[in-house]
Amino acid sequence: MKKLNFYLSMFLLLSLFSLDSISETINRKRMSELKQNLNSVDVTRIKVTDFSWKNNSKYTLGLFEYVEIQNNSDFDYKDIVLEISVYTADGTLTLLTVPIEGELRAEEKKRFIEIQTPILSFSPDKTSINIVSANLIESEEIFSLKAKNVVDILDFDYVVDNTTTNTIIVNKLTLINRSENSFEELEGTFNFLDTNKRIIKSVRFSLRGVIGAKETKVFKDFNISGAQIDFFSDISYGVSNGKLINPREYLDKGGSKEYVSKNSEFESFSDSPVPNLDLIIKDFVIINQIKSTVGLVDIYLSNTSNYKYKDIVISVGYKNSSGTTLTSKKIKIKDLIQPYSDKNFxxxxxxxxxxxxxxxxxxxxxxxxxxxxxxxKKTKFKEKSFSTSKGTVKRMNLEKEKVPDIDSKIIVVESDIKELGSIKVLNTTNYEIFDLILRVDMYDDENSLFKTYEFKVDGSVAPGRETTFRSISFNDSDLQQYVNSEIKIMSGKKAKN
Structure with missing residues (x-):
């Protein structure tokens, strides 16, 4: 009997330990996700599921009876901004940006009522709505992640030069970070007060460098301009903002290992996701750089981390023969790269x-x-689906003939299958091309083909111009499984000579 009681006690103890361990893992994952959304919310988990126009008459303020939004995340949001795409009968697109009031709780589906738009220049033939931005609602969790709540000024030694430029000369500014997190791009405010402690003027300042968990840091000998006051009695000051960074970023920007918290909810600093460190450009080859055509480049990337990445943003600098940068832009690779792998995009x-x-x-x-x-599981059989893109210009009674080698004449420039259902193509010929048939091969996270869509576009692509086909319909269950795709131009026609 004593043995039985002993085993029961040990079983209960181990069960409690296991539950605590699972709970701790869940909390750490939640906090890690929260931190990744703090600086820029991932809106892909907030979806518009339904809407209904109440008024969409030409030359009036548009009004939706409701817009229904599903929050598939664990967090509460506010300040949601909609991007409304409205199309004329011939496919011309106008984008409307509309902020909506109210809050959306975690895992909630909610109808926002009476959403007003700017004046409509036409009565829409077709409408689609996407979420473009949102902000997290303040909570106790978020409170501890904001620099203004956890970074304090301990000491401030300054002189105000009233004789010339009204510049604040800071001899020493000492900050303490009372949290388990790291920050950069710290900003603060100096408030100049009169004898009644009322604010005469506020001057903002920013600090270069980083501050780690529980770190006390001294900034010396810098100036803050913009005071421009003749008299003040006192100064109040405080940190107002700062960008949360993970431990790897902190160390990469000159931080000390001494101030990397062992209790940080980010995973160990050697294993935290930092794309601009994890992804290395090993080589690239310019395929086309002819002026007034679409430039093309092959990029060979290496992923040195144990994270999968997608939507890779690359900064491109265009240089002359002496190495001077003429201009720069950003491009996005919407494909996927697996952990610890190399890939030629x-x-x-x-x-x-x-x-x-x-x-x-x-x-x-x-x-x-x-x-x-x-x-x-890998799909054994390839299934074909057909869908017709709406909102295109139809040409009646036009004799057409098939375009030979269509895939070399129409180039897929970019696509957003999952979020916008859009594909942008370029017509490299000097003639108009009609009746394009596109094929989309969908691949899952194991890079296995699981679905093929073919759809016909009953419209045209002007010579030398780019055209974007939007709101292409794909099955929701396929989009959930979808990771990347290959898009092929199957056929097209031109006017018969």
């Missing part, structure tokens, strides 16, 4: 080349980390 569009250049410089700016995905 081919024929990435640089957009229309508007100037002559001799060479390029490339660097990784950012990327989206792909969360854990449950393994899926």
């Amino acid at each position: 081919k024929s990435n569009s640089l957009g229309m080349i508007e100037l002559d250049f001799d060479k390029l410089s490339l660097s990784v700016v950012s990327a989206k980390m792909v969360g854990e995905v449950k393994p899926r």
